[in-house]
Amino acid sequence: MTATTTTRDHALVTTLRTTVTGDVIDRADARYDEARQVWNGLIDRYPSVIARCTSRADVIAALAAAREYRPPVSIRGGGHQIAGSAVCDDGLVIDLSAMTDVTVDPDTRTARVGPGARWADVNTATQRHGLVVPGGEVSETGVAGLTLGGGMGVLQRAYGLSCDALRSIEIVTADGTVRTASRTEHPDLFWAARGGGRGLGVVTAFEFELHALGPQVAMAQVIYPYDEAASVLAAWRDLAPRMPETVSPEIALWSIPPDPAIPAEMHGVPMVMVAGLHAGPVDEGLEVLAPLTRLGTPMMDASAVVDYATSQTGPDPLFPAGARYFFKSHFLSEFDDDAVAAVLAAGDARPTPQSLVIVRTMGGAIGRVGPGESAFAHRGARFNVSIDAGWTDPAMDDAAIGWARGAWDSLTPFATGGVYVNFAGLDDDSDRRAVFGTHAARLDAIQRTYDPDGLLAGAAARH
Numbered sequence: 455m456t457a458t459t460t461t462r463d464h465a466l467v468t469t470l471r472t473t474v475t476g477d478v479i480d481r482a483d484a485r486y487d488e489a490r491q492v493w494n495g496l497i498d499r500y501p502s503v504i505a506r507c508t509s510r511a512d513v514i515a516a517l518a519a520a521r522e523y524r525p526p527v528s529i530r531g532g533g534h535q536i537a538g539s540a541v542c543d544d545g546l547v548i549d550l551s552a553m554t555d556v557t558v559d560p561d562t563r564t565a566r567v568g569p570g571a572r573w574a575d576v577n578t579a580t581q582r583h584g585l586v587v588p589g590g591e592v593s594e595t596g597v598a599g600l601t602l603g604g605g606m607g608v609l610q611r612a613y614g615l616s617c618d619a620l621r622s623i624e625i626v627t628a629d630g631t632v633r634t635a636s637r638t639e640h641p642d643l644f645w646a647a648r649g650g651g652r653g654l655g656v657v658t659a660f661e662f663e664l665h666a667l668g669p670q671v672a673m674a675q676v677i678y679p680y681d682e683a684a685s686v687l688a689a690w691r692d693l694a695p696r697m698p699e700t701v702s703p704e705i706a707l708w709s710i711p712p713d714p715a716i717p718a719e720m721h722g723v724p725m726v727m728v729a730g731l732h733a734g735p736v737d738e739g740l741e742v743l744a745p746l747t748r749l750g751t752p753m754m755d756a757s758a759v760v761d762y763a764t765s766q767t768g769p770d771p772l773f774p775a776g777a778r779y780f781f782k783s784h785f786l787s788e789f790d791d792d793a794v795a796a797v798l799a800a801g802d803a804r805p806t807p808q809s810l811v812i813v814r815t816m817g818g819a820i821g822r823v824g825p826g827e828s829a830f831a832h833r834g835a836r837f838n839v840s841i842d843a844g845w846t847d848p849a850m851d852d853a854a855i856g857w858a859r860g861a862w863d864s865l866t867p868f869a870t871g872g873v874y875v876n877f878a879g880l881d882d883d884s885d886r887r888a889v890f891g892t893h894a895a896r897l898d899a900i901q902r903t904y905d906p907d908g909l910l911a912g913a914a915a916r917h
Contacts, residue, residue, distance in 0.1 A: 459544060463502040466523045466546065473515035476508040476552060489549070490541055492530075493594070496778040496851070497538030501528070504547040510658045513626050516548045517656065517909075521628070526912045529656055532572050532596015536781045537880050539652060540599075542912065548656055550598070558583060563664040564621060569598045569657050576662075577763045585664040586762065588613040592773055593766040598657060603876040604649040604830040606838065608765075611702040611818030612733035613665050617648035617830060618823055624659040628905035632658075646900045649830025650890070651875045653901050653910045665733075668762035672732040672739020674746040675756040680724035682750040683707060684798055689749040690728060690813075691789045695836060698742060699818035700734040707801030708810040711772050716754070722807045725753065731765060773844070777808070780843040780855045782862040783877035784869035785835035789813070793868035800841060800861035805854050808844035811861065813837055831891030832872040839865060840877050 463480070470478045479489045480503045489504045502525060505516045520527050526545030533540045533551060541547055553568035556579040563585060567576055574593035580586055588609040590600050597616075600607075605616020613619065622636035625643060633655075635643035646654055678686045687705060694703040705728050712721040728746050732739035736759055747755050773779070786793060801811045816835045825833050832838075841861045843854040859879070873888040886894045905911070 459502075462523050462525065466519055466525060467503050469519045469522065470503060470505050470516065473519065474505050474507065474512045476506040476512050477504075479504040479506065490547075491776075492533040492535075492538050492540050493775045494536060494538050494779045495776040495846075496780065497541065499538065499541045499543045501542055501547045502544050504549050506549045506552055508552050510624070510626065510632065513548065513550070513656050513658055514630050514632070516546065517626060517628065517630050520546055520548075520909055521630070521907075524909070527910055528912070529652065529910075531569050531598030532594070534572075534592075534594060534596045535599045535603075536779055536877060545912070550656070550658075553658070556580075558585065558664070560585065563666075565662045565664055567597050567660045567662060569659065571597045573597060573600070573766060574763075577766055580664055581669050581761075581763050584666060584668050586613075586667045587619050587662045587664060588616055589766070590616070591766070592769050593763075594770050594773075594775070597660060600876060601660060602647060602649075602657070603651050604832075604874065606814060606874065606876075608702055608704075608731045609665075609667075609733050610820055611699045611815065614819035614823060615649070615830060617828060618819065619662045619664075620644075620648055620660060621663050622661040623647050623657050625655040625657045627655040628907065628909040642900050643904065645827070646829050646897055648828035649875070650893070650897050650900075651829075653905070655904060655910070667733055670736050670759050671762045671765060672736055672743055672759050673757065673765050674728065674730045674740075674743035676728045676747050676749075676752050677710065677754040677756075678726040678728065678750045679753050680707075680726060683726050683801065684794070686726045686728070686750040687794055687798065687813075688791070690746075691794060693745055693749070694815040695817060697730070697745065697815075698734075700732050701730045701742060702818070703728070703730045703746060703815045704812060705729075706810050706812040707797070707804070708812075709804075709807035720753075726750075772808075778845050778848070778851065778854070780858050780879065781840055781877040782858050782879045783838055783840040783874045784862065784865050785816070785832045785872040785874070786837040786839060786868055787835060787870055788868070789837050790868070793865065796865050796868060797839060800864060803857060803861065805843065805850065805857045806845045808846075809854065809857070810842050810844075812840050812842065814840070829890065829893050829897055831889075831893045832870070832874070835870055835872065838874060839869075840874075841865075842877075
């Protein structure tokens with residue numbers, strides 16, 4: 455750090471401590487190392503100061519300090535994003551993780567959600583009324599990051615992406631102005647917030663439309679032996695797009711986790727996992743899902759009627775905070791035999807048991823939103839392939855990241871050229887044209903309109 459930066463940081467911290475009611479944590483604070491950590495243990499950044507905002511007023515004050523002293527700025531919601539965009543080096547983290555309120559109106563079927571909430575918070579509140587927002591697949595994921603990046607999940611073919619459920623957002627733009635963005639107010643900001651990622655401002659509330667589902671749902675979860683991977687993947691490829699839109703089928707090349715409910719001798723054994731959740735009447739769900747159980751010879755079939763909230767928390771232990779992660783993705787319009795072979799080759803080369811290759815089915819409600827109606831640029835895709843490296847030993851960093859990048863490269867010939875912003879690798883992997891497609895120029899123009907001085911430009915660059 456230079457003398458100029460040290461002087462700036464001292465003044466920035468002093469100002470924040472007189473204007474922000476929440477905790478202001480600098481490098482000298484005993485809580486600093488814990489406060490700068492995010493879910494992905496691969497991320498090791500050292501901000502100058504972390505402002506833990508507890509209200510919209512705190513956010514306004516933090517942005518005012520940022521305008522005065524011009525540090526790099528990052529915005530933290532749930533802190534679960536793969537690239538670790540919640541935290542920056544030598545700058546200001548506007549930390550919203552304390553703003554977790556979720557208020558449900560069952561009569562209007564809407565929910566107002568704070569920017570620090572996680573999907574577990576939303577599911578707990580909405581399921582009391584048998585209602586859902588289409589979220590992700592891990593309940594510890596933050597609502598803000600997932601939604602602003604689009605929001606793929608187990609309900610996507612039935613109800614669309616998380617961003618498709620948005621009715622409005624409350625956002626504090628770089629100049630400190632509080633705006634409500636919806637289809638009728640600041641529609642440009644609302645368009646950008648639905649899949650445009652970061653750099654638009656600081657969202658302080660999300661208003662979602664809710665759908666009737668739960669508390670119980672039917673879920674398929676089937677483990678097939680890895681030596682049947684080629685035939686199961688090909689059969690799944692043919693079946694998945696033909697299944698009712700109430701199901702968003704997935705298939706993963708993975709290893710059996712050390713789950714106490716699974717015999718110990720099976721732990722770590724390579725497998726093919728097929729899964730799907732039925733977004734419809736629970737009494738017919740297992741019948742609808744049954745084709746997913748007949749793709750080969752199952753080693754284990756855990757298909758059952760479960761609580762929706764439980765189905766979302768089940769994967770949490772498989773992706774623990776502090777482990778190291780690197781994800782990259784492709785969208786596919788077609789999934790032909792050569793693409794199947796490339797996925798199989800990637801699965802064969804997985805560097806750790808925690809690493810996986812997962813294919814998700816698109817279409818349905820995702821495609822019924824017009825390609826220009828939101829910033830999410832990949833509505834025409836039929837599949838998404840995610841290459842997810844997971845490991846714990848730092849000595850594995852190069853091998854794990856190298857595997858994911860190599861697998862991604864091998865699948866490029868079969869892809870649309872699009873990349874899911876939430877699975878885009880690290881900062882040096884990001885390509886705005888791949889992430890946002892033909893919407894990139896419009897997004898850039900909107901960001902310049904609401905942030906002409908580039909206060910949040912760094913946050914926008916860190917997808």
